[in-house]
Amino acid sequence: MPIVGVEEIRKQQLIDAALASIAELGLQKTTIMTISQRAGMSSGIISHYFGGKQGLIEAALRHLLDKLGRAFLEKIQQTDGSPAARILCIIEANFTEFQRSELAARTWLSFWARSMHEPGLKRLQQINNARLCSNLRYAFAQSMSRDKAQDAARQTAAMIDGFWLRSALSSDPDENFAAGESLCKTFALSLLTH
Amino acid sequence: MPIVGVEEIRKQQLIDAALASIAELGLQKTTIMTISQRAGMSSGIISHYFGGKQGLIEAALRHLLDKLGRAFLEKIQQTDGSPAARILCIIEANFTEFQRSELAARTWLSFWARSMHEPGLKRLQQINNARLCSNLRYAFAQSMSRDKAQDAARQTAAMIDGFWLRSALSSDPDENFAAGESLCKTFALSLLTH
Amino acid sequence: MPIVGVEEIRKQQLIDAALASIAELGLQKTTIMTISQRAGMSSGIISHYFGGKQGLIEAALRHLLDKLGRAFLEKIQQTDGSPAARILCIIEANFTEFQRSELAARTWLSFWARSMHEPGLKRLQQINNARLCSNLRYAFAQSMSRDKAQDAARQTAAMIDGFWLRSALSSDPDENFAAGESLCKTFALSLLTH
Amino acid sequence: MPIVGVEEIRKQQLIDAALASIAELGLQKTTIMTISQRAGMSSGIISHYFGGKQGLIEAALRHLLDKLGRAFLEKIQQTDGSPAARILCIIEANFTEFQRSELAARTWLSFWARSMHEPGLKRLQQINNARLCSNLRYAFAQSMSRDKAQDAARQTAAMIDGFWLRSALSSDPDENFAAGESLCKTFALSLLTH
DNA sequence: AATGAATGAGTCTTCATTCAT
DNA sequence: AATGAATGAAGACTCATTCAT
Numbered sequence: 152m153p154i155v156g157v158e159e160i161r162k163q164q165l166i167d168a169a170l171a172s173i174a175e176l177g178l179q180k181t182t183i184m185t186i187s188q189r190a191g192m193s194s195g196i197i198s199h200y201f202g203g204k205q206g207l208i209e210a211a212l213r214h215l216l217d218k219l220g221r222a223f224l225e226k227i228q229q230t231d232g233s234p235a236a237r238i239l240c241i242i243e244a245n246f247t248e249f250q251r252s253e254l255a256a257r258t259w260l261s262f263w264a265r266s267m268h269e270p271g272l273k274r275l276q277q278i279n280n281a282r283l284c285s286n287l288r289y290a291f292a293q294s295m296s297r298d299k300a301q302d303a304a305r306q307t308a309a310m311i312d313g314f315w316l317r318s319a320l321s322s323d324p325d326e327n328f329a330a331g332e333s334l335c336k337t338f339a340l341s342l343l344t345h
Numbered sequence: 346m347p348i349v350g351v352e353e354i355r356k357q358q359l360i361d362a363a364l365a366s367i368a369e370l371g372l373q374k375t376t377i378m379t380i381s382q383r384a385g386m387s388s389g390i391i392s393h394y395f396g397g398k399q400g401l402i403e404a405a406l407r408h409l410l411d412k413l414g415r416a417f418l419e420k421i422q423q424t425d426g427s428p429a430a431r432i433l434c435i436i437e438a439n440f441t442e443f444q445r446s447e448l449a450a451r452t453w454l455s456f457w458a459r460s461m462h463e464p465g466l467k468r469l470q471q472i473n474n475a476r477l478c479s480n481l482r483y484a485f486a487q488s489m490s491r492d493k494a495q496d497a498a499r500q501t502a503a504m505i506d507g508f509w510l511r512s513a514l515s516s517d518p519d520e521n522f523a524a525g526e527s528l529c530k531t532f533a534l535s536l537l538t539h
Numbered sequence: 540m541p542i543v544g545v546e547e548i549r550k551q552q553l554i555d556a557a558l559a560s561i562a563e564l565g566l567q568k569t570t571i572m573t574i575s576q577r578a579g580m581s582s583g584i585i586s587h588y589f590g591g592k593q594g595l596i597e598a599a600l601r602h603l604l605d606k607l608g609r610a611f612l613e614k615i616q617q618t619d620g621s622p623a624a625r626i627l628c629i630i631e632a633n634f635t636e637f638q639r640s641e642l643a644a645r646t647w648l649s650f651w652a653r654s655m656h657e658p659g660l661k662r663l664q665q666i667n668n669a670r671l672c673s674n675l676r677y678a679f680a681q682s683m684s685r686d687k688a689q690d691a692a693r694q695t696a697a698m699i700d701g702f703w704l705r706s707a708l709s710s711d712p713d714e715n716f717a718a719g720e721s722l723c724k725t726f727a728l729s730l731l732t733h
Numbered sequence: 734m735p736i737v738g739v740e741e742i743r744k745q746q747l748i749d750a751a752l753a754s755i756a757e758l759g760l761q762k763t764t765i766m767t768i769s770q771r772a773g774m775s776s777g778i779i780s781h782y783f784g785g786k787q788g789l790i791e792a793a794l795r796h797l798l799d800k801l802g803r804a805f806l807e808k809i810q811q812t813d814g815s816p817a818a819r820i821l822c823i824i825e826a827n828f829t830e831f832q833r834s835e836l837a838a839r840t841w842l843s844f845w846a847r848s849m850h851e852p853g854l855k856r857l858q859q860i861n862n863a864r865l866c867s868n869l870r871y872a873f874a875q876s877m878s879r880d881k882a883q884d885a886a887r888q889t890a891a892m893i894d895g896f897w898l899r900s901a902l903s904s905d906p907d908e909n910f911a912a913g914e915s916l917c918k919t920f921a922l923s924l925l926t927h
Numbered sequence: 928a929a930t931g932a933a934t935g936a937g938t939c940t941t942c943a944t945t946c947a948t
Numbered sequence: 949a950a951t952g953a954a955t956g957a958a959g960a961c962t963c964a965t966t967c968a969t
Contacts, residue, residue: 157928158928161928161929177458177461177462178458179373179458179459179462180462182962182963182964183963183964183965184963192929192930193929193930193931194930194931194963194964194965195929195931195932195965195966195967196928196929196930197964197965198964198965198966199928199929199930203964203965204963204964204965205964253461256461257461257462260454260457260458260461261458261461263454263457263458263510263514264371264372264373264454264455264457264458264459265371265373265458266514267371267447267450267451267454267455267513268370268371268373268374268451273514276514277514277515277516280511280514280515302528302531305508305524305525305528306504306528306532308511309503309504309507309508309510309511309525309528309529310500310503310504310507312507312510312511313502313503313504313505313506313507313508313510314499314503314507316457316506316507316510317474317502317503317506319461320457320460320467320470320471320474321471321474322471330499331499331503334496334499334500334503335503337496338500351952351953352953355953355954376937376938376939377938377939377940378937378938386954386955387954387955387956388939388940388955388956389940389941389942389954389955389956389957390953390954390955391939391940392939392940392941393953393954397939397940398938398939398940545949546949549949549950565846565849565850566846567761567846567847567850568850570941570942570943571942571943571944572942580950580951581950581951581952582942582943582944582951582952583944583945583946583950583951583952583953584949584950584951585943586943586944586945587949587950587951591943591944592942592944593943641849645849645850648842648845648846648849649846649849651842651845651846651898651902652759652760652761652842652843652846653759653761653846654902655759655835655838655839655842655843655901656758656759656761656839661902664902665902665903668899668902668903690916690919693896693912693913693916694892694916694920696895696899697891697892697895697896697898697899697916697917698888698891698892698895699895700894700895700898700899701890701891701892701893701894701895701896701898702887702891702895704845704891704894704895704898705862705894707849708845708848708855708858708859708862709859709862710855710859719887719891722884722887722888722891723891725884726888739931739932740932743932743933764958764959764960765959765960765961766958766959766960774933775933775934775935776934776935776960776961777933777934777935777961777962777963778932778933778934779960779961780960780961780962781932781933785960786959786960786961
């Protein structure tokens with residue numbers, strides 16, 4: 152059993168602290184002080200382990216995407232593998248309690264906005280976006296042609312993200328998230344049965 | 346004798362410069378210097394006319410939303426008024442050349458992210474979001490019950506925004522915008538005919 | 540009858556506006572905008588007539604000292620000319636309603652502080668200070684030797700200014716001003732009768 | 734290993750530099766640059782240790798009042814405790830070489846003027862003012878009734894401050910301070926013996 | 928390995944002055 | 949005579965980075 156280095160522990164603690172700060176204050180008001188305080192460490196440690204604030208931010212996003220991806224994989228393996236079950240599972244994974252939280256809204260919107268000006272972040276987002284579409288395409292393809300599955304996946308992915316975005320920006324996120332999840336499911340199932 | 350209208354002219358010039366800076370540098374890296382330089386004026390003029398940077402940013406967003414709203418109204422009045430025509434027009438208005446530009450992507454994402462932390466911006470966004478849904482609902486309601494029209498409008502609005510967002514973040518925006526617009530239209534028309 | 544020039548009228552209006560602004564906002568927060576707005580004129584007029592903000596401030600102080608001096612002269616000429624009456628009149632002139640106001644406190648303290656760094660203002664203050672002492676000395680000299688009158692005048696002047704200052708800075712100015720005026724009178728009269 | 738006490742040392746250095754700047758330039762022309770330059774440090778350090786310029790200014794005033802208070806306590810404990818000795822000591826403490834300096838004049842007048850607009854400073858001044866009166870009252874009360882001691886203390890305190898103020902603003906401070914101290918003593922002793 | 932003291936460039940804001948009309 | 953639009957220097961504050969210990 153390899154001894155986990157102190158370095159890895161520290162890095163993870165800092166990533167957690169960074170996400171906590173972004174969730175609470177937003178990316179713009181997150182400073183190395185708000186992060187290092189939450190981690191109970193000194194401010195210098197961030198440059199020491201991540202080369203700078205930007206390095207930590209990217210690592211945090213990478214970690215968040217990884218975590219959500221793994222959580223999704225676990226969930227989908229508990230389904231019966233039918234297209235409908237897989238698709239419903241995918242949709243639900245995008246409307247979990249975390250995804251509905253204001254914390255998630257602040258975090259994703261912050262990362263998206265910043266990714267328009269930082270290729271490193273942008274690539275991470277693109278991989279995540281492609282994954283959603285790919286998962287949906289795989290499920291749809293069990294019931295229809297490859298081309299139709301591709302279109303169905305794109306439409307469903309767009310509707311999921313669109314509902315998420317509009318809900319996050321709305322004045323009543325709760326109602327909007329709930330209705331959005333339901334309407335996404337209705338739409339996806341109607342695609343499957345036609 | 347003071348020249349009348351100077352204030353409005355200057356304000357407009359500053360708004361244009363602010364949007365140019367946001368499009369080029371992003372909201373975060375937009376400073377009063379990047380704005381005033383683009384406007385060919387001094388930095389002090391921004392506080393003079395808008396009370397501060399924040400006032401200018403909000404005015405710029407308001408202007409942008411107004412402009413898009415007016416452009417949409419002009420367009421829709423040139424249709425034959427049929428539900429299908431109205432809906433296609435609404436979709437097209439969300440995929441114009443401007444909306445497909447990287448400038449638009451940076452601008453909207455910047456505003457969205459910031460609006461999570463500034464109520465003033467958030468309210469403007471919400472009005473805009475409500476408008477899209479309301480326009481769609483009105484068109485759908487001519488062909489179906491009020492409740493079904495509401496769901497159809499929500500789904501279509503989500504798909505439009507979702508495609509726009511995924512395209513903006515993708516590595517090949519052009520292809521994605523084109524496919525997105527087409528798939529949105531297909532979906533909306535299928536809702537109308539069922 | 541000479542036609543009073545527009546210049547004199549404008550200058551007086553600006554001086555009144557400057558004093559109003561200082562009384563309301565304090566000297567530090569008084570700007571050419573707060574003055575010119577109160578005067579209903581443009582900001583440029585101040586440089587036009589007084590060469591700059593500093594010129595107006597000095598003119599305002601000069602005017603205030605003049606006005607208080609004239610008011611005092613009028614008052615003292617209504618006394619019976621006896622030493623006691625003159626002295627009581629002098630003391631009362633330093634505890635009028637205006638002198639007890641927060642406006643007066645702000646104005647005098649502002650001018651004093653600034654006069655430590657601006658010889659122009661300092662000279663005006665010194666003339667005013669000398670006048671108080673001189674008036675008291677003249678009154679006392681009717682009842683005692685020149686030397687004793689000089690000391691009595693200095694002590695009385697100091698007590699007047701000291702009570703004024705301590706009252707202005709206190710948390711209950713009203714009570715302090717009242718007690719101060721009374722104790723000054725008691726002291727001055729005791730000097731006269733010994 | 735962090736050097737202990739660095740914070741206190743730096744704070745003191747900055748307070749000294751602030752007082753030096755106020756003495757030289759006045760409070761109004763004292764900026765974070767004039768302070769940090771005199772301290773041989775960077776401008777950012779002020780916000781780091783005092784939260785901002787205002788925090789440093791208040792700390793400087795507090796320090797000055799403390800220092801004068803302690804110096805006075807030391808002095809008074811060297812007297813024989815008789816009322817006359819105590820009172821003379823109190824008067825002398827208000828006319829020390831420091832109090833006669835132009836530095837002291839600029840500093841006190843700056844603080845007084847500013848305290849009219851900043852409750853934090855005002856409270857500090859009031860405590861100091863109350864202390865002078867209280868010390869005098871205690872000394873007088875050993876020779877007369879409580880009420881008479883109260884009046885005597887107020888009159889003496891006013892005369893002390895009044896002489897100080899008039900001397901500070903005069904064109905010949907030295908002569909005025911000397912005469913003022915002498916006349917204050919004469920007055921206070923006459924109160925004691927009547 | 929880890930600290931946190933210190934820096935100083937960058938930001939927004941204020942405001943007296945200028946000057947064309 | 950009077951305006952007020954425009955300037956830009958100067959102010960306080962923020963914060964990522966550095967580095968001696």
